Amino acid sequence: MTRTTVIRKADWLIAWDATVGGHVYLRAGDVAFRGDRIIHVGGHFDGAADREISGENRCVMPGLINLHSHPYSSPLNKGFATNDVAGQLGERLWVSDFGLFQKTDSDRRLCASVAYAEMLAGGVTTAVDISYLYEGWLEGAEASGLRLYLAPSFAGGGMEQDDASGVRYAWKEDDGRAAFAAALAVVDAASANGSGRLSGMVMPAQIDICSGALLRDSWQAAQDRKVPWQTHAAQLITEFQEITRRHGMTPIRWMQSLGVLAPGSIVAHCILLDHHSQMRSWGERGELELLADSGAAVAHNPTVFARQSALALEDFGRYRALGIPVGIGTDTFPHNLIEEMRLAMLLARVTSARVEGASITDVFNAVTIDAAQALQRDDIGRLAVGAKADIVLLDLNHPSMLPLSDPLTSLIHQAADRAVRDVFVDGQQVVDASVVLPIDVGAASRALNKARDGMARRAVGNDPKHRPLHEIAPLPLPVH
Secondary structure, eight states: OOOEEEEEEEEEEEEEETTTTEEEEEEEEEEEEETTEEEEESSOOOSOOSEEEEOTTEEEEEOEEEEEEOTTTGGGGTTTSSTTSSSOHHHHHIIIIISSSOOOHHHHHHHHHHHHHHHHHTTEEEEEEEEOOOTTHHHHHHHHOSEEEEEEEEOSEEEEEETTTEEEEEEOTTTTHHHHHHHHHHHHHHHTOTTSSEEEOBEEOBGGGSOHHHHHHHHHHHHHHTOOEEEEESOOHHHHHHHHHHHSSOHHHHHHHHTOOSTTEEEEEOOOOTTSGGGTTOOOOOHHHHHHHHTOEEEEOHHHHHHHHOOOOSOHHHHHHTTOOEEEOOBSSOOOHHHHHHHHHHHHHHHHTOGGGSOHHHHHHHTTHHHHHHTTOSSSSSOOTTSBOOEEEEETTSGGGOSOSOHHHHIIIIIGGGGEEEEEETTEEEEETTEESSSOHHHHHHHHHHHHHHHHHHHHHHOTTOOOHHHHSOOSSOOO
């Protein structure tokens, strides 16, 4: 039997107004949903209800969309994959994801559980889960309660390291075709999943470890399946140098030449374009306009690049002003999307030297309607009749929200996830009074802490330079 739930007389609503094409505030209104769909927003709902929830001291808003995350590994990288990791950025990436700190399938399941719980507790209802294949991924995703796009990574090569030459590219004999086929099997299984919350995404890992043929074929596979496509590009100086050496053009121009910049394409990070201050020596200009004309979207992840490579998008407001759909993701730890929204706004103001460089409205749109556009959907990221019942209730009485003049200002500038009280995904409650229901966060975190010790021991054994742990990932203070 389909149940009807009403959130009654909420103090504030962040509702979608199609007449203005944007979010608006409503006061003292109801939100009703039946099954997985919203059936009423604003004013009084006169229909019968199976459950009523008081909206007193609550702000009701649409669930947030995390456009780029790596749940399978990032919780175990805490303390290891930071700005203190020895070596240049290529080595940091290799150390954390490709070489030293390797995870077992059990580790990956624990990581995913903790990351999923972090996202739910922070008001995320939809996330793009970019992971390498591991046993139990699909089952864990279904049990999480999240709306997830499973994006299994594949590539024609990778990174390896030895004492003599540091990090270098290593290529597979089959150009990654076996990994590509295995990834498509997961994409198809996710899209066919009966929960209604899982979808697939085609994800060639990075453009510098994929051939042009693999990128083109993966794009065609996404088009055939009518699913989004995403890859990492324009993220590293080493990548920029490698692509220009191989192809005589920048990463973004190479993607254009391959035909993989178009609506439905998401470029993760997309920082080092030809207008960026670190690209001043590059003679050409116009990549931002090229990107805008293509219809491709950008997944912006400010924390990880500020923390690990002292890089920032230049700038978030400039990309949006050109009409480029820019969503925001957490990428790695912590999976706190509201904190990412704040940093995206602040870095945009700093890099543009303009307080007007980005607003609260801009970053809220980025994690709702702009991210939905990137995923080619109009039924998530908004409170509107007919949209999915992905709904977040904020506690306006939480001390971090007070004194209250405007819910979004308090949420983004101060409260972040602390104000998230209740969360519904597809009409099912997944957070109740700030407690994540589908996942035992305490048990998963304690198990993850034990797994950390095993991973650290393996890292020391894997290191070709034979370094102790405190040299691979130095502590911020000496131990006496």
